[in-house]
Structure formats: structure tokens, C-alpha cells
Amino acid sequence: MTSPLERRYRRVLRLLPAGYRQAWEEDMVSAYMERAGMGPRSLGERLSVVALAIRLRLAGRHSSPRGAGWRHAMYGFAMLALLHQALFLTVAVADLAGEMRWRPMEFYANEGPVALWTASVFALLWVGAYGCAVLGLVVARRIVVVLAAGSMIAYAIVAPLMRGWAVSVEAMIPLAWYALVAGLVIMIPNDTRPSRRLWLGVYLVGALVLAPFAALHNRLRHPGWLDLVHPELAWRIGLVIVMAVVVCVPALRRSPGWPLGLAAFSVLTFPVMSLAVEGSFGPWPFGMVLDTALIGLGVICAILGLVALRRRPGEHPDTPAPGAV
């Protein structure tokens, strides 16, 4: 009959991957019970198991093929979200620079210099985090993404308060998105090696196409016309193209996790960014149609990804105990 202490410890051990538990659980319980008999039990023992579970799952050790697929989904979402942030802020800086050039009265009346300065800082941080992720700089990637997300969150909270405005609940949703993205980017496995040519190329092409358009839009827009060339619409179209390129690359398509990552990205990003940019879910018809289409694409990808993942074995490979034949 097992003691309550042993039962509690085994409950914590369930956090570990099944393959790892098969190899080490009895040994760990034996050592834990011996140690517990020598002195007071410590919360640190259980926390060390939690930390071990996180390390093992992030590293993919002892995980099943299906578990590896979920890791790919997380990785896909994190990279797409980083790409989105890097491109979005590059376009934002170009838009503000264009406004300063061609509509200076409006620019300076709406605190344009402050907006341009902050957007430039944020752009540098997110583009830097993206570059570190693509180049495989693990420590730098984690530090810069925390700085990027943290600075945007802090600014979004402090700036309205300094102006005496209330911080609305809707304004908090994009902040949760930044925190989610930063958390997932931090957890990208250390041994991940993205295709540098693809990811750097996608950013450069996206920036070279969208940024000039965003800047020139300030020169082209005429009041009273249907605003078909609004940068937000062009931005979304650009992202659809980016995602299509990413999904169609054969090497990426081989992993069933990528469709899920793409699905999560599209379902989460566009409503969130609509709130962040416009304060509502797409006020004009074309934006709403495109948002709906992109969410629909996300749902289709999610179904494809789930079907592919279900075909993968969910059981861990048989991990024998050390020394067993």
C-alpha cells in the first residue's frame, strides 16, 4: 500500500513525458522516499520535477511523434508571430515616415514625432528578436524578445495613464498577445535551425514591398474615396502572401505541426491586431471580409493539422530503463 506522500509525489511525476517516466519513475520514487525519511520534505523537490518536465518537453526528449508534431506547431506559431511583429512595425515606421513627409500638418498635430520614435524603437527590437531567432542566437533571442514585448506592454499601459485616459479592457487584449508571443519565442527549442534563406528572404521581400506602399499611401489617399489602398488592407494581403509562401515550402509541409501553428497564428493575430490598430474588429467591409477569410483559412489548416497529427503514433517510443536489453 502506498503512503500519501508517495501518492502525491507520483502525481507530480505525471508531468514528465511518458517515455521518461517509464525509464525513471520507480527510481525517482525510491530516491525521493529515502530522502523524505531523512528530513523535512521540501517544496523544492516537487518544483525540481516541474522544471525537469518543462526542460524535457521543450527539448523533445522522450516525446512521441505526435508530441513532436505539437512542438512543431508551437514553433511555427512563434516564428510566424515574430515575423508578423517585425513586418508590422517596419510598415508602421514607414507609414509614419510617409505621413511626416507628405502630410506634415496632420503628423505634428497627432504627436507624430513621439509615435515615430516609439515605433522605431519597437521595430528595432522586434526585428532584432526575429533576426536572432532566424540566426539561431538562443540567448540573444530570449533577451531581445522580452525587451520587445515588455517595452510595448509598458508603453501601452503608461502612455494613456500619462495623458489621463482610462485603459480599456479591449486595449489589454493586444498586450496579452505580445506576452503570449514572447513566451512562445522564449520556449522555441534550442536546437531549432530555421531555414535562414527562407525566413530572412520572406522578411526582406515583405518589408521591401509593404513599407514603400505604406509610406506612399500617405501621398495617394484622397478624402471621400473608398479607401481601398488603406495600409491595413495592404498589410493583411501581404501577410496572406507571406503565409502562403511559408506553407507551400515542401520541407515545412512535411511536418503536420505547421498547419496548426499557422492556424493558431491566423485565428489569434488578425482579430487581436484589428483591436490594436483600429479599436474594433475591422470597421470597413474589405477588412472584415479579409479577416473572416483569414480566420477561415486558419480553421481549415487546424483541421488538416489535427487530422495529420492523429495519424502519428501517440505512444512514446519504448524507452527501456537504463541498462535493460
Add this chain to the structure above:
Amino acid sequence: MTEPTFFVLTALVGEPRHGYGIVGEVDELSGGRVQLKIGSLYGILDRLVSEGLVELDREEAHHGRLRRYYRLTNAGFEAVQTEAARQAANARAATRRIKALAPRWGGTA
């Protein structure tokens, strides 16, 4: 090589040990500085076994539970020997520099 990993390998140099025995030996070797939790220890053991530095020596029944004893492999012995030599060389270089420049910091050579 991290400090806990180094001490786990060092603890196994003398004789095969079981998990709790390794924890105690590491505590003694490090003068109480490194106090391994069970989760940390078995994360280290899992990695060392997969790298071929440690292997299972034997299993014994102890108070109704199975106790596994682990031993260093030849590769594990070479790894800890190499790391010890590296750390000793680093310490010698630092000690020489400190002795030479101690007066600058108000110490004695």
C-alpha cells in the same frame, strides 16, 4: 559541463552508487554548496546515460523497493578527468595572476 553534472560524475568515480547515495556524495564533495534535488539528479542521469558516460551497474531490493546503482563508463571517467584538468588549469592561471597583482589590490603576494 555544469557544476552539478561534474559532481555527479565525480561521485561515481570511487564506486557505483544509487540515486540517493549520489545526492549525499555530491553534498559532501561540494562542502554543502551543491544540494541536488531528485528531479535535477535524474535529469542529469538521464542525459549522462544517453551520452554513454554513465550506465546501470546493478539492481537491489531495499525495503520493498528497487534500488538501481549506477557506475561510470570509461568515457565518463575520461570526461570527468578532462573537466577536472580544465578547471585545475583555470584555477592555476587565476591564482598566478592574483598572486602577482595582489599588492595592487591592497593584498600581499
